[in-house]
Amino acid sequence: MIKIDSEKRKEYKIQPPPQHTVFEYGRGNIADYMQKKGVLLQEKYRKKSEEERVESRVQEELDFYIHEEACEKMFHHCREMALTEKEAMGFLIGDVKYWNKTYAVVYEVATASLEASPVYVRFHREAFEELFDRLDEIDYEYVLVGWYHSHLGYSSFMSVIDIETQKKYFNQPFHAALVIDPILGEMKAFRLSENECVEIPYAIFR
Amino acid sequence: MKITIKDAETGNRINMEIDDDNTVEEIIEEAANYWKKTPGAYVIRLGKKILQADLTIEEAMLQDGDVIEFIPDPEGG
Numbered sequence: 001m002i003k004i005d006s007e008k009r010k011e012y013k014i015q016p017p018p019q020h021t022v023f024e025y026g027r028g029n030i031a032d033y034m035q036k037k038g039v040l041l042q043e044k045y046r047k048k049s050e051e052e053r054v055e056s057r058v059q060e061e062l063d064f065y066i067h068e069e070a071c072e073k074m075f076h077h078c079r080e081m082a083l084t085e086k087e088a089m090g091f092l093i094g095d096v097k098y099w100n101k102t103y104a105v106v107y108e109v110a111t112a113s114l115e116a117s118p119v120y121v122r123f124h125r126e127a128f129e130e131l132f133d134r135l136d137e138i139d140y141e142y143v144l145v146g147w148y149h150s151h152l153g154y155s156s157f158m159s160v161i162d163i164e165t166q167k168k169y170f171n172q173p174f175h176a177a178l179v180i181d182p183i184l185g186e187m188k189a190f191r192l193s194e195n196e197c198v199e200i201p202y203a204i205f206r
Numbered sequence: 207m208k209i210t211i212k213d214a215e216t217g218n219r220i221n222m223e224i225d226d227d228n229t230v231e232e233i234i235e236e237a238a239n240y241w242k243k244t245p246g247a248y249v250i251r252l253g254k255k256i257l258q259a260d261l262t263i264e265e266a267m268l269q270d271g272d273v274i275e276f277i278p279d280p281e282g283g
Binding site: 001002003004005006007008009010049051087089091096119120121122123128129131132133135136141142143144147149159160161162164165168169170172175 | 228232253256277282
């Protein structure tokens, strides 16, 4: 016999969003920001992809925040993988909070060994134990608020396979996907809204 | 025996009562159905180990109070 006794839903902490933003998408140029962080790569690393682009409309309201250190880790991971002509990927780990509206905060990222090519990426089966170690280091009730992955010079967009992942795993209103292109100097955030792909603004905070 | 299942994507948890003759697969299916997830799409972890669906509770060494967690297995292109 299996019986579900009760469900404990995650409670969203009531707290103002991060105030010390160092970059806000739509107000600054992310390529300049990436240049300053020394993560841009030369054109010679650019790859071609036949991936079908899923068109997305744009949401204006800001409700997605990324800690600067987490952002730098993602940038460097994407850069290092691009140097080996492979896509990078990882989880966005953080929390969901409330202040007049629900918003998500990425405090850290986690990745592990990948099965990757210039146009495809997933975790190695054996890599999950590395990920579990990383998750066990977190000392708060974390939520996987989304995932990131890179595109090698064919721009930041959601492909059909990316949308499938988003629908299968990251389909809550606070979830996001970050797509980083370290060659073109792009980072865009996307989410699903009524089963449609929406580009959303984000802020990087210190 | 009582165990807890955590959904890493939302932070939600369910408390579940199970018997020794249940299998890991039955637990996963029950939780996945409750959360409207695809059962086979997730990596299920118990501590630092991946729980294999075909194990019995005894083989998986599940104990009263254990927390198992649904972890996504994303693919990007």
